[in-house]
Amino acid sequence: MRMTQLSVFLSNSLGRLESMTKLLADASVNINTITILESGDYGIVRMIVDKPKDACKVLQDGGFSCKLVDVLAVEVGDKPGALYELLKKTKDAGVNLEYMYAMTKPLSQKPLMLMSFKDIDAAEKILD
Numbered sequence: 001m002r003m004t005q006l007s008v009f010l011s012n013s014l015g016r017l018e019s020m021t022k023l024l025a026d027a028s029v030n031i032n033t034i035t036i037l038e039s040g041d042y043g044i045v046r047m048i049v050d051k052p053k054d055a056c057k058v059l060q061d062g063g064f065s066c067k068l069v070d071v072l073a074v075e076v077g078d079k080p081g082a083l084y085e086l087l088k089k090t091k092d093a094g095v096n097l098e099y100m101y102a103m104t105k106p107l108s109q110k111p112l113m114l115m116s117f118k119d120i121d122a123a124e125k126i127l128d
Helices: 014-027 052-061 081-093 121-128
Strands: 002-011 030-038 044-047 065-075 097-100 112-117
Touching: 002 014, 002 052, 002 112, 014 030, 014 044, 014 052, 030 097, 044 052, 052 065, 065 121, 081 112, 081 121, 112 121
Parallel strands: none
Antiparallel strands: 002 044, 002 065, 030 044, 065 112, 097 112
16 A cells, blocks of 8 residues: 655754654644654654655754655564565566655554655556
């Protein structure tokens, strides 16, 4: 299933993440899942929220750099080798995975992985 992810470029400074989440809370935006990748003085916050367009606008108005990105929410079997099998399909088709993270508020009974691909249309056909 295709989902819209909110990606935010964030300085790694005291209170910056708190400020970002306050803006979202004040706009009644619910964070369904979040991951943060830090690289020294900066980080990238990736989130699935209930109102991505509203969230991006609120954050941009608040001085944050953000963009909306399509990702795939892919069910992964809850057994050894399930992720390997899924990744082998995309590799065999020549579709490279850029990054992924688990969804903490699943939409189904199976674990979900949020995945970004250079060619999301091809990946969606392979994994659907």
